[in-house]
Amino acid sequence: MTQPLLTVENLNVGFATRSGIVQAATDINFEIFPGEVLAVVGESGSGKSVTALALMRLHPENTIITGNVNFDGHDLLNMSDRDMRAIRGSDVAMIFQDPMTAMNPVFSVGNQIVETIRVHDSSVSKQEAWTKAVDLLKLVGVPEPKQRVSQYPHEYSGGMRQRAMIAMAIANDPKLLIADEPTTALDVTVQAQVMEVLHEVQAETGSAMMLITHDLGLVAGSADRVQVMYASRLMETGSIDQIFYESQNPYTRALLESIPDIDGLNEELSPIPGNPPSLLNPLVGCAFRPRCKFAQDVCATEVPPRISVGVNHTSRCALALELPAPAGASAGDAS
Ligand SMILES: Nc1ncnc2c1ncn2[C@@H]1O[C@H](COP(=O)(O)OP(=O)(O)OP(=O)(O)O)[C@@H](O)[C@H]1O
Ligand SMILES: [Mg+2]
Structure with a gap:
């Protein structure tokens, strides 16, 4: 390699x-x-x-x-x-x-x-x-x-x-x-x-x-590859397809939903509610938690682990392996 x-x-x-x-x-x-x-x-x-x-x-x-x-x-x-x-x-x-x-x-x-x-x-x-x-x-x-x-x-x-x-x-x-x-x-x-x-x-x-x-x-x-940052941390790293169609990170997904589709066909844009946290205080738990629709108790107390979710695809999210399939992840969309 x-x-x-x-x-x-x-x-x-x-x-x-x-x-x-x-x-x-x-x-x-x-x-x-x-x-x-x-x-x-x-x-x-x-x-x-x-x-x-x-x-x-x-x-x-x-x-x-x-x-x-x-x-x-x-x-x-x-x-x-x-x-x-x-x-x-x-x-x-x-x-x-x-x-x-x-x-x-x-x-x-x-x-x-x-x-x-x-x-x-x-x-x-x-x-x-x-x-x-x-x-x-x-x-x-x-x-x-x-x-x-x-x-x-x-x-x-x-x-x-x-x-x-x-x-x-x-x-x-x-x-x-x-x-x-x-x-x-x-x-x-x-x-x-x-x-x-x-x-x-x-x-x-x-x-x-x-x-x-x-x-x-x-x-x-x-x-060739993309990495997504949020509030000082790397949230997800993967290939273009992994990030755009197979994201296993709530922040990446929210970011994608907040922009027009690459093909210009995005039905409705949904801005991410709330604001990023101040970086002045040490962040407890996951920095995206207050804005995350998937957040659970564990996210409030534990730094999200880096989890391998595919070949050369990592996500920093305690729930990375439990998230539902991303919207628009059908085979047809990935072409
Ligand atoms: N010299 C500095 N002293 C204190 N804080 C700083 C300094 N430089 C950057 N920061 C803070 O570090 C954080 C990250 O800044 P950075 O410039 O890397 O953001 P960015 O992701 O490049 O944003 P943008 O997309 O606006 O360029 C910000 O909160 C910024 O205010
Ligand atoms: Mg910058």
């Missing part, structure tokens, strides 16, 4: 604040295999970005992190800052929601790509790196790349800037791309174009991708 590229075990991420510890990621366990696209979904504040930033060690100072993260044989959480810098931007690269936070406004796009290349491999000449920058801009669909490579980020439209950031992220052929809501700041048509670019690039480079998104429609069309 193929070895995972990334293995995350018992990852906890907390922030020491004046009001107490905000537990933003709790007991997170997952793997990413070479070349696959793993989508991470879940409502705002569930810990998606915090998890990704902790993997990249881009977290703020007040962060308390425990657990194990193995990336391609490297112990990411315990390696020196220097070794981490060598891996970040070369073997693992991140694409952010807002390119302006990742790009430097005072350098041309070309210069920033050149810098990204040369900081990891000083044997590449400036000229060679510049030529590569033009090729990369072309690959991500920036028109007239030879001219536009000399322009500054503010001279690019939002969609073009996002393409430029993808170019920068893939400049050193990363084995893993982490894309955190790469298209939310863009309008719908440009979103689709940028996603297409991301996919072409991912297919071309063969890199694995962790795609963080709110957009379940996007997930259905672009990921």
Whole structure:
């Protein structure tokens, strides 16, 4: 069997604040295999970005992190800052929601790509790196790349800037791309174009991708596997079909019922009642319990266990094996 590229075990991420510890990621366990696209979904504040930033060690100072993260044989959480810098931007690269936070406004796009290349491999000449920058801009669909490579980020439209950031992220052929809501700041048509670019690039480079998104429609069309987060915990992990048609987790099901069907035929949307809990106090029992229509007494007191509910399909729910078949799980729907 193929070895995972990334293995995350018992990852906890907390922030020491004046009001107490905000537990933003709790007991997170997952793997990413070479070349696959793993989508991470879940409502705002569930810990998606915090998890990704902790993997990249881009977290703020007040962060308390425990657990194990193995990336391609490297112990990411315990390696020196220097070794981490060598891996970040070369073997693992991140694409952010807002390119302006990742790009430097005072350098041309070309210069920033050149810098990204040369900081990891000083044997590449400036000229060679510049030529590569033009090729990369072309690959991500920036028109007239030879001219536009000399322009500054503010001279690019939002969609073009996002393409430029993808170019920068893939400049050193990363084995893993982490894309955190790469298209939310863009309008719908440009979103689709940028996603297409991301996919072409991912297919071309063969890199694995962790795609963080709110957009379940996007997930259905672009990921191999999905994991669903709620209130700092990973609630369910599985293939697209397992999550969309065979979910064994009440939160996943509620999330799916709250969005239009991927085929646009969803009869009636049912929003999830209530709000996610505060992460400031330690969560007792299952965080989704107050909003869960299946909740039972055990859910109030016990942290929901991770239960294997199928091949490479896990659910964090005490009742995972007892839930009724999901709505719309008929054979016809799964096609
Ligand atoms: N530096 C910080 N200090 C304190 N709390 C933080 C900090 N960064 C994030 N949090 C909290 O951690 C929780 C998880 O945040 P995170 O940004 O990971 O959510 P998310 O799932 O990415 O949400 P979104 O979909 O809105 O991007 C939130 O409750 C957030 O307020
Ligand atoms: Mg986020």
